[in-house]
Amino acid sequence: MNLRHQIRRFGAALACVAGAMLATDAHAQGQNRGDREQTIAIKADTVHLGNGETIENGVVLIVGGKIAGVGPGLAIPRGATVIEVERSSVTPGLIDAYARLERVDPFDAARRESGRGRLAEIVRRMHGDHETGAFACTCTGFDLCPAGHMHFEYEVDGVTCPLCAFPNHMPMEAASGLVSTASLTESSSEVVAHTSVLDSINLRGADFDRLAGGGVTTVFVSPDSAAVIGPRGAIVRTGGPVRGRVVEEQSAVQAAMNSDTFRFGPGNNPPFRGFVTNQTRRPNTRMGVTWVFRKAFYDSARHAEGLPVSGADTAPLAALDVLHRVRVGEVPLRVHARQKNDIESAFRMGREFGLSFTLLEATEAYELIDLLKDADATVVFGPIEADPTGPRRFTPEARRGRLGTFRELLDAGVRTALTAQDLRDENGLARQAMYAVWSGVSPGDALRAVTLTPAEILGIDDRVGSIEAGKDADLVVWSGEPLDPTSRPLLVLINGRVEVDRR
Amino acid sequence: MNRLGIIGCVATAAFCASTANAAPPPERVAFTGGTILPIVGDRIENGTVLVERGVIVAIGGEVEIPYDAFEVDCTGLVIMPGMIHPHSSDGLDVANEALPVAPFLDVGDALDPSALFFENALREGITSVHVIQANNTVIGGVSRVVHPIGLSVSEMTARADVALKLSTSPRRGSDRMVQMAQLREAFLALDDAIAKLAEAKYEEKLKEDEKPMDVGPAEARERGMALLEDRDYDELHLNLVRLRRGELGAWIYAGAAMDVAPALRVARDQGFHEQTVLVIDGDAHLAAREIADAGVRVVLPSQLFHRERDPISGELIETFVPTVFHEAGVTFALQPNPSDSFAERFLNYQAALLVRHGVPRQVALESITINPATMMGMGDRVGSLEVGKDANILVLSGDPLDFNTRVESVYIDGALAYERESDTRLQELLRLQRRQDNGASGPARSNNSNNSNSNNNNNNNNDDSDDNDRARNGRNDANNRSNQE
Numbered sequence: 010m011n012l013r014h015q016i017r018r019f020g021a022a023l024a025c026v027a028g029a030m031l032a033t034d035a036h037a038q039g040q041n042r043g044d045r046e047q048t049i050a051i052k053a054d055t056v057h058l059g060n061g062e063t064i065e066n067g068v069v070l071i072v073g074g075k076i077a078g079v080g081p082g083l084a085i086p087r088g089a090t091v092i093e094v095e096r097s098s099v100t101p102g103l104i105d106a107y108a109r110l111e112r113v114d115p116f117d118a119a120r121r122e123s124g125r126g127r128l129a130e131i132v133r134r135m136h137g138d139h140e141t142g143a144f145a146c147t148c149t150g151f152d153l154c155p156a157g158h159m160h161f162e163y164e165v166d167g168v169t170c171p172l173c174a175f176p177n178h179m180p181m182e183a184a185s186g187l188v189s190t191a192s193l194t195e196s197s198s199e200v201v202a203h204t205s206v207l208d209s210i211n212l213r214g215a216d217f218d219r220l221a222g223g224g225v226t227t228v229f230v231s232p233d234s235a236a237v238i239g240p241r242g243a244i245v246r247t248g249g250p251v252r253g254r255v256v257e258e259q260s261a262v263q264a265a266m267n268s269d270t271f272r273f274g275p276g277n278n279p280p281f282r283g284f285v286t287n288q289t290r291r292p293n294t295r296m297g298v299t300w301v302f303r304k305a306f307y308d309s310a311r312h313a314e315g316l317p318v319s320g321a322d323t324a325p326l327a328a329l330d331v332l333h334r335v336r337v338g339e340v341p342l343r344v345h346a347r348q349k350n351d352i353e354s355a356f357r358m359g360r361e362f363g364l365s366f367t368l369l370e371a372t373e374a375y376e377l378i379d380l381l382k383d384a385d386a387t388v389v390f391g392p393i394e395a396d397p398t399g400p401r402r403f404t405p406e407a408r409r410g411r412l413g414t415f416r417e418l419l420d421a422g423v424r425t426a427l428t429a430q431d432l433r434d435e436n437g438l439a440r441q442a443m444y445a446v447w448s449g450v451s452p453g454d455a456l457r458a459v460t461l462t463p464a465e466i467l468g469i470d471d472r473v474g475s476i477e478a479g480k481d482a483d484l485v486v487w488s489g490e491p492l493d494p495t496s497r498p499l500l501v502l503i504n505g506r507v508e509v510d511r512r
Numbered sequence: 513m514n515r516l517g518i519i520g521c522v523a524t525a526a527f528c529a530s531t532a533n534a535a536p537p538p539e540r541v542a543f544t545g546g547t548i549l550p551i552v553g554d555r556i557e558n559g560t561v562l563v564e565r566g567v568i569v570a571i572g573g574e575v576e577i578p579y580d581a582f583e584v585d586c587t588g589l590v591i592m593p594g595m596i597h598p599h600s601s602d603g604l605d606v607a608n609e610a611l612p613v614a615p616f617l618d619v620g621d622a623l624d625p626s627a628l629f630f631e632n633a634l635r636e637g638i639t640s641v642h643v644i645q646a647n648n649t650v651i652g653g654v655s656r657v658v659h660p661i662g663l664s665v666s667e668m669t670a671r672a673d674v675a676l677k678l679s680t681s682p683r684r685g686s687d688r689m690v691q692m693a694q695l696r697e698a699f700l701a702l703d704d705a706i707a708k709l710a711e712a713k714y715e716e717k718l719k720e721d722e723k724p725m726d727v728g729p730a731e732a733r734e735r736g737m738a739l740l741e742d743r744d745y746d747e748l749h750l751n752l753v754r755l756r757r758g759e760l761g762a763w764i765y766a767g768a769a770m771d772v773a774p775a776l777r778v779a780r781d782q783g784f785h786e787q788t789v790l791v792i793d794g795d796a797h798l799a800a801r802e803i804a805d806a807g808v809r810v811v812l813p814s815q816l817f818h819r820e821r822d823p824i825s826g827e828l829i830e831t832f833v834p835t836v837f838h839e840a841g842v843t844f845a846l847q848p849n850p851s852d853s854f855a856e857r858f859l860n861y862q863a864a865l866l867v868r869h870g871v872p873r874q875v876a877l878e879s880i881t882i883n884p885a886t887m888m889g890m891g892d893r894v895g896s897l898e899v900g901k902d903a904n905i906l907v908l909s910g911d912p913l914d915f916n917t918r919v920e921s922v923y924i925d926g927a928l929a930y931e932r933e934s935d936t937r938l939q940e941l942l943r944l945q946r947r948q949d950n951g952a953s954g955p956a957r958s959n960n961s962n963n964s965n966s967n968n969n970n971n972n973n974n975d976d977s978d979d980n981d982r983a984r985n986g987r988n989d990a991n992n993r994s995n996q997e
Contacts, residue, residue: 215828375943394853413943432853434817444854446916448942494855494864494915 048072048089049505051486055098059460059475061453069099071482074505079476092486094499094512100456100491101476102226102483102503103438106389106463107369107428109231110216199237199292200305200324202262202331206232207243212251216433221247221508223436224485224498227256227464227473231369234265234345237292237301238324238332242343244467246483248501248508256469261341261367262331264302266358267295267351292322299354306362309333335364341468342366343389348406349373356384367466370430372406375414382421387466390415391428393444398432415458416450426463427455436497443492452492481505537927538582540564542575543905546586549912551593551881552896561591563903566925571897586907589920592877593897594639594904595859598845598884599763599791599811602629603658607646612683613698615676615755616747617653619643623665630660630668634930635938636848636858637912637919639904640670642888645677647765647791648684650694652677654751654760657888659904661929670902674888675761675789676751680774692774699782702752709744710736761787761889763811772799776806789887795820797833800840809887810842812879814849814856816865832869834879845884855915864913877912 049071056067056079068083069076085091210230220228226247232240244257292298301322308318309332318329334340344355344366352371359366368374368388374381381388393415397407418425427445429437438459445455464474472481482505489496501509541563548556550571560575561568570576577583601607604622623643633641644655655674662668682691711729714736718725727735745753754760762784764775772790779788790796790803790810795818803810818831837844846863849856856862859880866876885895893902903926910917922930932938 218828392853395857396853398851398853411943412941417943440855443915449944488868492915494861495867495913497868 046073047505048077048086049482049502050083050085050089050091051099051484052091052093053097053099053486054095055490056476057098057100057453057456057491058477059101059457061457063453067099069476069482069484071484071502071505074482076476076478076480076482076484078478092500094486094488096489097499098487098490098496099476100224100485100487101460101474102485102501103224103459104426104463104467104474105220105225105228105428105430105438105459106367106426106466107231107391107430108220108225108228108433109233109431110210110214198325198328199301199322200328200332201236201240202238202335203325203327204240205243205259206230206240207245207255207258210243210245212245212254217245217247219433219435220437221501221503222498223433223438224487224491224501225433225438226483226485226501226503227467227469229260229463229467232263234263234267236265237298238262238264238305238328241331241340244469246503249503249506253504256472257467259340260467261343262335263343263345263369264366266298266302266344266346266355267348295351295354299358302358303361305329305332306336306358306364309336336362338365343369345369347372349376352377353380356380356386359384370428372410372414375411375417378417378421378423381418381423386423388418388423388425389428389463389466390418390425391441392430392432393427393441393448412444412448415445416448419450419454419458424462424466425458426466427458428463439491439498443494446492452490456491538580540578540581541584541903541923541926542577542581543584543586543591543907544577546589546591546907548897549590549592549877550897551877552898559591561897561903561905563905563923563926566903566927568897568899568901568903571899584907584921590908590910590912590917591897592906592908592912593881593895593901594906594922594924595637595880596845596884596888596895597633597638597641597848597859598887599847600629600641600643601646602850603627603641603643604645608648608652609645612650612686612694614649614653615651615698615749615751617645618672619645619653619655620665620669620672623656623658623668625662625664625668630658632857633660634922635919635935637906637908637922638848638859639906639922639924639929640885640888640890640894642674642884644675644763647677647679647681647767647793649677649679649765650683650691651698651752652679655763657890659924659929661924670894671888671890673754673760675763675787676755677763677765678775678778679765679767680771680778681765681767681793688771695778698752699778702749705746705749706737706740706753707733710734710740712736713739713744755784756782758784758787760784761789761887763789763791765791765793766796766799767792768794769796769798772796772802776802776808779808780806787889794818797831797836800836800842803837804840804842808842809883810837810844811884811887812837812844812846814847814851814862816846816849816856816862832865834866834871835869838866838871838875843883843886844879845887846879858915860912860917861915864915867913873913 051069051071053067053069054065056064056069058064058079064079064081067079067081068085070078070083070085070089207230228245228247230243230245232242239262241262242260243255244260246254246256248254292301304320304322305324305328308323309329311318312326312329313333318326324332331340335342342364344359346352346355346368347370352368352373355366355368358364366387368381368386371381371388371390374388374390380386393412394407394410395412397410415425415427427438427441429441432440442452442455442459445458446452450458461470461474464470464472473483474480476484482502484500484502485491485498486500486502487496488499497511498509499511500507543561543563545558545560548559548561548571550556556571556573559571559573560577562570562575562577562581603624604619605624606622609617630641638660640657641660642655642657645652654672654676656669657671657674658665658668659670660668678695680688680691680695682688710733714732715725717736717739725732742750742753751760755762762779764779766772766775772792775790776785776788779785785806785808788808790808792810793813796813797818812833816833818833820829820831821827822829834844834846846859846866848859848862856865863876863880866879867873882891882895885891885893892900894904895901897905903923905923905926906912906919907921907923908917909920918932919930920932921928
C-alpha cells in the first residue's frame with residue numbers, strides 16, 4: 010500500500026518533470042521559431058529614425074525582437090526574413106502620450122440598435138424634434154441623467170449628449186478599450202492618486218487594434234479628467250501577447266486644472282454647466298479646483314511628517330502618500346489644462362510646491378508661448394483640429410484654438426509631443442503629424458513629435474521611440490511616405506512580431 | 513462652425529464689395545507656365561490655359577497669347593479645374609421642410625450667401641456647390657448649383673432647377689412603410705391631378721369652340737393631355753411633371769442597402785431612371801451590384817469607411833466603400849466629410865484616400881471634378897479644363913492629392929475669387945501674420961525659425977474675430993454662454 014503509494018507519487022513526480030521539460034522545450038522552440046531569435050531585415054526606400062534623421066535606401070535589422078542595426082548598406086545575415094516593399098518607408102512605432110480610450114465600442118451594431126439608438130428615440134419623442142437633429146431639452150432630475158444636467162443640444166445621430174454623455178449612463182457590457190460603468194475616474198474623492206487606470210483597461214479591446222492599425226504601438230492610457238487629482242495612468246503596447254503589453258503599470262499621476270468639458274463624469278464639472286444641486290460634487294468653481302489641489306499637496310507634506318490632516322476636502326491618506334512621492338520627484342505629474350487661465354493656474358501651483366509636470370492638451374498655449382518657454386515646460390499638445398468634433402466642439406477654447414500653435418511651441422524650443430487623444434480612425438496620430446506639416450512644421454520635426462518626443466516625455470526612450478540598435482523593434486512599414494495621405498501602414502511590428510499585415 | 517471658415521462677415525463684405533466695385537475682370541486671361549491637370553485629357557507640362565470672357569478658349573503646350581491678355585504666371589504651380597461639392601445642404605438656413613412631400617420648394621429661397629460654409633468651400637478649392645435639400649424628406653424641393661462667392665443668390669447661381677431630392681429611407685420619426693406609401697401616393701395623386709386637369713382642359717377647349725362633349729371621359733383625358741401646358745399645372749405638381757419629362761434630375765437618398773431597390777424601382781416606374789443619382793449611406797455598398805446593373809451613378813457617403821462588428825464573431829468588419837463601387841464599375845462622386853475635424857473636410861484629401869486604398873489616381877480625381885459635373889447635368893460646362901468650358905480654375909502649390917498642397921488662388925468664370933495671400937483669417941489661424949511668406953511656397957517651415965520670434969508678441973488680436981463668429985451663429989452662441997456659466 011505504502012509502496013504502491015510511493016511508486017504512484019514517484020511516477021507523478023516523473024510525469025511532472027517530464028511535462029515541465031517538454032513544456033520548456035516547446036517554449037524554447039516556439040521562441041526560436043517565433044520572435045525570440047528570429048532575424049528580420051526590412052529594406053525600404055526611406056528609413057525615418059524618429060529623431061529627425063532620415064536614411065535613404067536603408068536596412069533595419071531585427072534580432073530577437075530588438076533592433077540590431079540600421080544603416081544604408083547593412084549586410085543582411087543568411088537566413089534572415091527579408092521584408093521589402095517597393096517605394097515604402099519605415100518609421101518607429103508611433104507613440105501617443107495621451108490616449109483617451111472609448112468606454113463603448115462605437116462599431117457594435119447590435120448595441121447601437123438596441124441601446125443608444127433607442128434611447129435617443131425616447132429622448133427625442135419626449136422633447137420634440139426640431140428637424141435639424143438638435144433640440145433643447147431640460148432633463149433636470151430625469152432619471153436617466155442622474156447628475157441633473159441641462160441639455161442644450163443633443164445629437165441624435167451622433168448619439169452622445171455632449172454635455173453629460175447622457176447615454177453613457179446606461180450600463181455597458183462590452184467596452185472597446187476601457188471597462189467602466191459610468192466615469193473613468195473614481196468619484197469617491199476629488200483626489201484619487203492612489204487608484205490606477207490599469208485596473209480599468211481592457212487590453213483586448215478594439216481600441217488597441219485600431220491604434221495598432223494606424224501605426225501606434227505604445228500609448229499612455231489616460232484617465233479622464235473628472236477629478237482634480239485623478240488616477241495614475243498606465244503605459245501599454247497596442248499589440249502583441251496580452252501578458253507582455255504593459256510597459257509601466259503605475260505611471261504618472263494626472264491632475265486636471267479646469268472643468269473638464271470633454272469627458273463628463275460626475276466630476277468637477279457642475280459649476281461650469283447647469284445647476285449646482287445636491288447631486289453634484291465639490292468643488293464648484295475654478296477657485297475650488299485650485300484649492301483642492303493646493304490642500305492635497307499641503308496635506309501630503311503634513312502627512313509625510315506624521316502630522317494629522319483634517320478638513321472638508323481631505324484626500325484619502327493613500328492618495329497623500331502618492332502625492333508625497335510626486336512632490337519629491339519619484340512619481341511624475343501631468344496636468345490637463347486647456348484655457349490660458351487654467352494653464353497659468355497649473356504653473357502657479359507648480360511654483361508653489363516646486364512641482365514639475367507635463368502639460369496636457371494646452372489648447373490656448375499660443376497665448377502663453379513665453380510663459381511655457383520660461384518655465385521650460387513639457388507639453389503633450391493636441392489634437393490639432395480645424396473644426397473640433399464631438400464634445401470638444403462645445404468648449405469655447407477649442408474653437409479659439411489656432412492651427413499654428415504646435416509650430417509656435419516648437420519654434421520657441423518647448424519640448425512638445427502631439428496627441429490624437431480620442432481621434433483614432435485610421436492614422437489618427439499620423440494625421441496629427443500631417444496637420445503639423447500643413448501648419449508649417451518640417452516633416453522630420455512632425456514625425457519626432459509622435460515618436461521620440463513622447464517616448465522621452467513618458468521616460469521610455471531607452472526602449473522605444475526611435476530606430477536605434479538595442480531598442481525594441483516597434484516599427485511601421487508605410488506604403489509610401491508616412492505623412493502622405495495616399496500611403497498607409499502596411500506592416501506594424503511590435504517587439505519584432507508582425508501585428509498588422511496589409512500587404 | 514468651421515474655424516477654417518474664416519474671413520468673417522466684415523472681411524466678406526469688404527471682399528465682395530471690392531470684387532463688385534473694382535474694374536471688371538480682364539477680357540482675356542492667360543494662365544502660363546504651370547503644370548495643367550485638365551482631368552479630361554493628358555497632363556500638360558509648362559502649358560497655357562487661355563480664357564476669354566470667362567470661357568476657356570485654348571489649352572495646351574503651345575498657345576499663342578494675345579497681346580491684350582492678362583497673364584497669370586503659374587510657373588512651378590499646378591492648374592486644375594475647380595473641385596465640385598456634389599451634395600450639400602450646408603448653405604441652407606434650414607435643411608428640410610417639415611412637410612414630407614414638398615417638390616414645389618426651391619433651395620434658392622433658403623440659401624444664405626454669407627454662410628461661412630461658402631467661404632470655406634472657396635478656400636478649399638471648391639468652385640461649384642450643388643445645394644440640395646437634406647435627406648430627411650420624401651420628396652424635397654428643387655436644387656441648384658452655385659459658385660461659393662457672391663452677394664446674392666442670383667449672383668451665385670451657376671445653374672438653377674437642377675434636381676429634386678427624394679428619399680426611400682424613412683424620414684425622422686417615420687418608418688419605411690409610411691415613407692414608401694407617401695412616395696407612391698405623391699405620384700398617384702399626380703396622375704390623378706393630371707387626368708382631371710386634362711379632362712377639364714378638353715372640356716374648356718370644346719366650350720371655346722362651342723362644341724358639345726363628343727367623347728367618353730377616357731378619350732377626353734387623352735385628347736386633353738396633348739393640350740396641357742406648363743402654366744396649367746399648379747405649383748404642387750409642376751416639378752414632378754418636369755421630373756418625369758427629364759427636365760429635372762432625381763437625387764434619391766438611400767441610407768441603407770435595403771433602400772436601394774425601392775429607389776431604383778421608383779425611378780424606373782416613374783420614368784426618371786435616366787437622370788437618377790443615388791445618394792447613399794450606411795451599408796448601401798452591399799447593393800453595389802444592383803446599382804451597377806441599373807446603370808445609376810452614386811454620391812458616396814462622406815465617411816468613406818463603413819465599419820461594423822460581426823454580430824456573431826464580434827470581428828470588426830471594415831469596408832472602404834469607394835473600392836466596392838470602383839470594382840463594380842459604378843461612376844461615383846465624393847463628398848467632403850463635415851463631421852471630421854480636419855483633413856476629410858477637403859475633397860482632395862478624400863480623393864487621396866481613394867488612392868491609398870488602391871483606386872487609380874485618375875478615377876479619384878474624376879470623382880471630385882467631372883463625375884459630379886455630369887451628375888448635375890453640367891458636364892459640358894464644368895469639371896474639366898476643356899475648350900468651351902467655364903474658366904473655373906484652381907492654382908495649386910503642388911499635386912492635388914498631397915495634403916500639404918495649398919490652394920494659392922481660385923478663379924471663377926475667369927475672375928479671381930480667392931487668393932491665399934490675402935486670406936487674413938487663415939494667416940491668423942496659422943499664426944503667420946507677421947511672418948514674411950515667400951509667396952508660392954506657403955508658410956515657412958520650422959527650419960527657418962530665425963524669423964519666428966516676431967509672432968510671439970501679437971497674441972491679443974483674436975477677440976474681434978471671435979465675436980464675429982459668435983454673432984454669426986446663434987445656436988453656438990447660446991451654447992457658449994451656457995458652457996461658461
